[in-house]
Amino acid sequence: MFLGTSAAVPTRERGLPSIAYVYRGTVVLLDAGEGTQRALQMYGLSPLRVEAVLVTHMHGDHVFGLPGLLQSMAMLGRKHLLTIIGPKGLHKFVTEAAKATYWLPSYPVAVYEASPGDKYRLPSGIEVEVFKTCHRIPSLGFKLVEPPRKPRVDLEAAKRLGIRPGPLLGKLQAGEAVVVRGRVVKPEEVVRPQPRLVVAYTGDTSPCSEVIEAVRGSDVLVMDATFTSDMAEEAYEEGHATARDAALVAAKTGVKLLVLIHISARYEDDEPLLSDAKRFFWNTHVARDGAKLVLRP
Numbered sequence: 211m212f213l214g215t216s217a218a219v220p221t222r223e224r225g226l227p228s229i230a231y232v233y234r235g236t237v238v239l240l241d242a243g244e245g246t247q248r249a250l251q252m253y254g255l256s257p258l259r260v261e262a263v264l265v266t267h268m269h270g271d272h273v274f275g276l277p278g279l280l281q282s283m284a285m286l287g288r289k290h291l292l293t294i295i296g297p298k299g300l301h302k303f304v305t306e307a308a309k310a311t312y313w314l315p316s317y318p319v320a321v322y323e324a325s326p327g328d329k330y331r332l333p334s335g336i337e338v339e340v341f342k343t344c345h346r347i348p349s350l351g352f353k354l355v356e357p358p359r360k361p362r363v364d365l366e367a368a369k370r371l372g373i374r375p376g377p378l379l380g381k382l383q384a385g386e387a388v389v390v391r392g393r394v395v396k397p398e399e400v401v402r403p404q405p406r407l408v409v410a411y412t413g414d415t416s417p418c419s420e421v422i423e424a425v426r427g428s429d430v431l432v433m434d435a436t437f438t439s440d441m442a443e444e445a446y447e448e449g450h451a452t453a454r455d456a457a458l459v460a461a462k463t464g465v466k467l468l469v470l471i472h473i474s475a476r477y478e479d480d481e482p483l484l485s486d487a488k489r490f491f492w493n494t495h496v497a498r499d500g501a502k503l504v505l506r507p
Contacts, residue, residue, distance in 0.1 A: 211230040211232060211253055211255065211502050211503075212498060212500065212501045212502075212503075213225065213228040213230055213239075213246055213249035213250065213253065213499065214226045214227050214228040214243050214245060214246065214499060215227070215471050215472070215473055215497040215498060215499055216271075216472070217436045217450075217473055217474050217475070218271050218474075220244070223498075223499065224473060224498075225243065225244075225245045225246075225499055226243025226244050226245060226246075226275065227241045227271060227413075227471065227472060228240065228241050228246040228249060228275065229432065230250065230253075230255055231336075231354055231409065233334055233356065233357075234334070236259060236261050236336075237250075237255055237259045237260045237261065238260070238262045238263075238264065238336060238338075238354065239260055239262070239263040239264065240264050240411050240413075241266055241272040241413065242263055242265065242272070242273060242275040242276040242279055243271050243273075243275050244270075244274040244275045245275055246276075246279055247275060247278055247279040247282050249499070252500070253500055257279060257282055257286060257288075258283065258286055258287070260279075260283070261291075261292070261293065261332055261333055261334055262292070262294070262336075263276065263279075263292070263293075263294045263295075264294075264295050264296065264338065264411075265294065265295070265297065265300055265350075266296070266297075266343070266349055266350050266351065266352070266411070266412075266413025266414065267296075267297055267343075267345055267347055267348065267349035267350065267413060267414060268296075268297060268300065268348075269347065269414070273296075273300075276294075276304065276307075277304070277308070280304070280308075280315060280319070281311070281313055283315075283317065284313075284315055284316045284317065288316075288317045289316075290317060290318075291317070291318045291319075291320060291333070292317065292318070292320070293320050293322070293330075293332060294319065294320070294321045294322070295321075295322045295340070295352075296321075296322075296323065296324065296350065297323065297324070297348045297349065297350055298323050298348060299323075299348075300321060301321045304321055324340045324350060325340065326340055326341050326342035326420075327341075328340040334357065335357030335358070336354055336355070336356065336357060337354070337357070338352055338353070338354060338355075339352070339355065340352060341353065341424030341425075342420045342424070343412050343414070343415035343418070343420065344415050344416045344418035344421065344449065345413070345414045345415055345416070345449040345450075346448065346449040347449075349413055349414060349415060349449075350413065351410065351411060351413055351415065351421065351424060351425070352410070352411050352413075353409065353411075353425070354408070354410075354411075355408050356406045356407045356506075357406075358406065359404035359405075360383065361397075361402060361403050361404060362401070362402045362403075363379055363382070363383055363402075364400050364402050367399065367400045368382075368400045371390060371399065372390055373388075373395065373400065378390065382395065382397045382400055382401055383397070383401055385397050407429050407430075407505050407506060408427070408428045408429050408430075409428065409429065409432065410424070410425040410428040410430070410433075410465070411432045411433075412425070412431075412432070412433045412434055412451075413434065414436075414450060414472060415433075415449065415450070415451060416445070416449055416450060416451055416455075417451045417456070417458065417459055421433075422459055422462055422463060425459065425463050425465065426462075426463040426464060427463065427464055427465075428463070428465050429465065429466050429505070430465065430466065430467045430469065430505065431456075431459070431460050431463070431465040431467070431468050432469045432471055432497070433451060433456040433459060433460075433468065433469070433470065433471065434451045434456065434471065434472045435451060435453040435455070435456045435470035435471065435472065435473065435483060435487070435496075436448075436450040436451065436452070436473065436474050437450065437452050437474055438452055438453055438454070438477075438483060438486045439453065439454035439455070442454075442455075450472070452486065453470055453482075453483040453484070453486035453487040453494075454486045454487060454489070456470055456487060456491075456494075457486075457487035457488070457489070457490035457491035458490050458491070460490075460491040460493075461490050461491045466493065467495070468487065468493060468494045468495070469494075469495050469496075469497050470483055470487060470494065470495070470496045471497040480498075483496050484496055
């Protein structure tokens with residue numbers, strides 16, 4: 211769920227950057243621009259379901275919504291752990307904001323200042339991989355990998371081995387070998403692993419080699435596309451990418467779907483951005499506040 215999709219300043223149609231990744235009712239927030247907590251409520255997501263907040267960098271449009279969100283969680287009765295992951299300086303920001311406003315959280319908060327290459331496993335089982343991005347200040351990107359899925363049984367292979375649906379297949383699916391007609395059947399003979407969805411989010415970045423390598427093979431790429439390519443010089447000066455850049459990254463890395471985000475307030479219409487990108491990667495969409503992308507039914 212895209213909660214905020216603007217760049218730097220909000221507009222009537224777009225709030226500041228924030229994305230909710232929802233897995234079985236659990237929410238992981240990617241960035242927390244000003245207004246994030248209100249957007250959660252507007253789009254039917256409880257702040258109490260947020261298990262982690264991932265912050266790409268310390269520019270205000272990506273973090274100013276965090277202190278208010280933390281305080282609202284307490285006022286709503288939160289008791290369970292909240293994990294916050296981001297760049298250096300994040301811990302000081304969280305603690306100093308709490309001190310300055312005379313508020314300390316009534317629930318456990320774990321703040322991790324991450325480095326590229328770090329990996330985390332959240333309580334829900336979602337895996338977070340951290341990669342380097344190329345902005346004007348220290349910045350990170352995140353890959354979210356869904357928890358391992360239950361392996362799929364190849365019924366035709368099982369039938370050939372004389373195994374019918376029942377307890378034996380259940381054991382094989384659970385990773386146990388079984389004996390059929392005096393022969394040991396190993397799980398890998400009839401059980402097929404299920405692919406896990408990978409979503410990559412760059413935050414603010416120029417189209418550098420580190421980003422290209424990090425997002426390679428992801429299913430979905432959500433990437434900075436602040437400007438169209440006619441404004442490439444300004445984009446690079448400010449540490450951003452154009453819609454064309456994002457499309458070229460998608461084309462080079464084998465992703466299946468590209469979503470453009472961090473859209474400059476100068477674009478009231480999505481068409482210039484889509485036209486700029488679709489010449490190089492056809493499966494491109496421009497994020498809109500309130501839009502929902504269903505990755506798995």
